Amino acid sequence: MAENKEIVFKVPEFPHLSETFIIAQILAALELGYKIKIVTKKVIKDNFLISPIIFEHNLLDRIVIEDYKIPKNKLIRLSKWCMILLKNLHNLISIINYHKEFSNFSLTWLYQWKFYIQFNNAAIIHVQYGTNSFPYRVITNTNIFKPTVIVTFHGHDAFFPLYGRIPNNGYYEKLFNKKVLITANTPYLGEKLIALGCSKENLKLVPVGVDTMFFTPGKVDKTEVKTLRLITVGRLDKVKGHQFAIEVVNELIKKRINVSLTIIGEGLERENLENLIKAYSLEEYVFLKGSKSQIQIREELRGHNLFLMLGVPVENERRETQGLVTLEAQACGLPVIAFDSGGIKYTVQEGVTGFVCKEFDIDTVVKKIEFFNQKRNLIKEMGTQATIFVNNQYSQTIINKRWEQIYNSVIN
Numbered sequence: 001m002a003e004n005k006e007i008v009f010k011v012p013e014f015p016h017l018s019e020t021f022i023i024a025q026i027l028a029a030l031e032l033g034y035k036i037k038i039v040t041k042k043v044i045k046d047n048f049l050i051s052p053i054i055f056e057h058n059l060l061d062r063i064v065i066e067d068y069k070i071p072k073n074k075l076i077r078l079s080k081w082c083m084i085l086l087k088n089l090h091n092l093i094s095i096i097n098y099h100k101e102f103s104n105f106s107l108t109w110l111y112q113w114k115f116y117i118q119f120n121n122a123a124i125i126h127v128q129y130g131t132n133s134f135p136y137r138v139i140t141n142t143n144i145f146k147p148t149v150i151v152t153f154h155g156h157d158a159f160f161p162l163y164g165r166i167p168n169n170g171y172y173e174k175l176f177n178k179k180v181l182i183t184a185n186t187p188y189l190g191e192k193l194i195a196l197g198c199s200k201e202n203l204k205l206v207p208v209g210v211d212t213m214f215f216t217p218g219k220v221d222k223t224e225v226k227t228l229r230l231i232t233v234g235r236l237d238k239v240k241g242h243q244f245a246i247e248v249v250n251e252l253i254k255k256r257i258n259v260s261l262t263i264i265g266e267g268l269e270r271e272n273l274e275n276l277i278k279a280y281s282l283e284e285y286v287f288l289k290g291s292k293s294q295i296q297i298r299e300e301l302r303g304h305n306l307f308l309m310l311g312v313p314v315e316n317e318r319r320e321t322q323g324l325v326t327l328e329a330q331a332c333g334l335p336v337i338a339f340d341s342g343g344i345k346y347t348v349q350e351g352v353t354g355f356v357c358k359e360f361d362i363d364t365v366v367k368k369i370e371f372f373n374q375k376r377n378l379i380k381e382m383g384t385q386a387t388i389f390v391n392n393q394y395s396q397t398i399i400n401k402r403w404e405q406i407y408n409s410v411i412n
Contacts, residue, residue, distance in 0.1 A: 005124075006123055007125075149181070260286070311339055337365055
């Protein structure tokens, strides 16, 4: 039990609809008995799709805004800087060591130091996303802070150029050291981090878990429904491969198979997908439904037969690192048909809970859907196995136990 221990979570913004796994991580710490704080640059207060669980646990009350409170006026900024330095002369060595980690001097570094020193009594600093690890990739080399630092990578933060513009010029060099524990969600992402310089000894693999008390199968038998209902969920991004799901439907319609496709998510690819749907005259078969709440997503999943996850690599060879939604779909009793892209294959039991096809192999995906269409009883049978698979290996309860082991190991 972690009584009277505190974990400080550092997140880019909070809460964010597409990052429910971060909320799950925070709730796991609460369940394990830790006190928590959430450090973030931005609070999204107008997100109408915020999960009620955030309010149930008063997570918004635990937020500390990452604001160094640096005056805009240069004279006032310098004057305040001097006052901070005078008040912290007893920490002068710590301050000097921190400044040595930067190539250029800036008044900002002392303001930054002052902000983060307030968390010096926490047991753990748990940073979400490698790109969000500053200043901890600097701090850990100075012996300034007492807390153990854990940095969890989620995917895009391991592929360069970051954001399409930041090159890998030793970007994570100071982060990948023995003082920082690195975690990744699948062996695929783990291998990418090792290639970037993370040591195997300092890397832990912990999948993102599923709330199997929330994502459960519906009570309606869908196997007798005339139309085979396909669904995919994820932001409208090329890496999600929604365009290939539309291509699949186009081929199925040519074969006169009664099928429909629901796409849930929003993003920059919407216009391109709309144009593709129009080009194939699939307006009556493919439906872009935009963003949905977790409750709405669950109900959509329950109302469909098969889940498609046709993720593909994008410009910098970035691929889907886990595919949490494939697990949520299986928890709801849907077999999955997926491309073997990135870490997706680790979330499907081949031939038991679904099928994994080669990247871009639309023909095989079409054949698998035809197979399910001919043998409707297998949808229910494999769907049942899918639910068992997720409950046994990816339930939030099981993943929480793994985090408990990690947290206990770094503070004891």
